[in-house]
Amino acid sequence: MCLLLIISCGQEDKRLDESYQIVTFSESDFGEEIDLISRSISIENLSFPRKLLIVGDCLIISDSNPNYLIQLINPNDGSYLKKFGKYGAEPGNIKHIWDLQPGLDYKSFWVYSNSDKLLSEFKIKTLDSLSSNQYKQIDDFFLATDVVWTSEATFLTKLADHSDKFVEFTTQGKMKSKYGTWKHMGYDRYPNSIIASLHQGQLKSNIERSKFAFSCIHRNIIECLDWKTKKIISIRGSKNLVNKFRVDHSLGYPMFEPSNDSRYHYMDTFLGHEYIYAIYSGKQMLSSSSTGDFCNEVLIFDYNGNPKIKLNLDKPIFSFTIDEVNKKLFGIVYGINFELIEFDLKTLNIYEH
Secondary structure: OOOEEEEOOOOEEEEEEOOEEEEEEOHHHOOEEEEEOOEEEOOOOOOOEEEEEEEOOEEEEEEOOOOOOEEEEOOOOOOEEEEEOOEOOOOOOEOOOOEEEEOOOOOEEEEEEOOOOEEEEEEOOOOOOOOOEEEEOOHHHHHEEEEEEOOOOEEEEEEOOOOOOEEEEEOOOOEEEEEOOHHHHOOOOOOHHHHHHHOOOOEEEOOOOOEEEEEOOOEOEEEEEEOOOOEEEEEEEOEEEEOOEEEEOOOOOOEEEEOOOOEOOEEEEEEOOOEEEEEEOOOEHHHHHHHOOOEEEEEEEEOOOOEEEEEEEEEEEOEEEEEOOOOEEEEEEOOOOOEEEEEEOOOOHHHOO
16 A cells, blocks of 8 residues: 555545545634743652653652553642552452543543553542552453543443444443444444554543544544534544555554554644644654654644644644643653653633633
């Protein structure tokens, strides 16, 4: 398969059906472009940080260090507040963290492990470092590779091998609803597992759980589901780039294998009250993974797919979160010595109203 390159000539609205809308954009469609300078936050026990999340006035950091799996810090000065998570397989313990998610009551957060197929809840104010509530993926729910809450009784997921993009399950592991289909992506001749791998990217929700989205690592596409209307907007641009790949059958089933010259596209996404924030790379995977030179761009869209602001960061990050109350961006810099940095967003015109 060859690299696909189509240059967009501005915003375009294309509806494949009533529930799916493609919006394309070009670089010139961003109303504002701003260069930002970072401030480093000193954290003592930072080994291999992976994910960030703001809950109330706390910044939560996940880490691969089994002694500091989850840390709560004061985002203003980096002071240590407490740690959560005990490494192990016993009830209440966790071994791996794929993602952090806000809780349903604004006083807790959830840890998701896609390798252990486990969701674990932690209460901010409790003195206990163990998870207070855990859900194990069972039956068809086991095939989910990303899981976020839609209500107290249901999850929205992406499945490893399924014809639909967004699939809802109950907490009992029963499939409830399906939204969107991979046929919109233009790769019908491939198995569903290959199409899903080509469009891999972590599933996210805003805190109100009214919007759900994933941004793609191998294509510059963001797919956003409106929970009220059940309609999907596909944000594509500014160039329609797709990584080369091959389908490997050496183990007896189809496996997605990107080429050595593949590039990272979107690497992380944050869904705010009114806007989508996505960090974009465009850099070669092999070199970025060895040097830590990942994403220097943050692209901001509204939920209609309109590009609003492009932010140019002075340091590359691979994971981030947004504090919309205090108007800050927190990011993780990859390297021999990992670094937590923040950017002040108070001057952005989207926060003026």
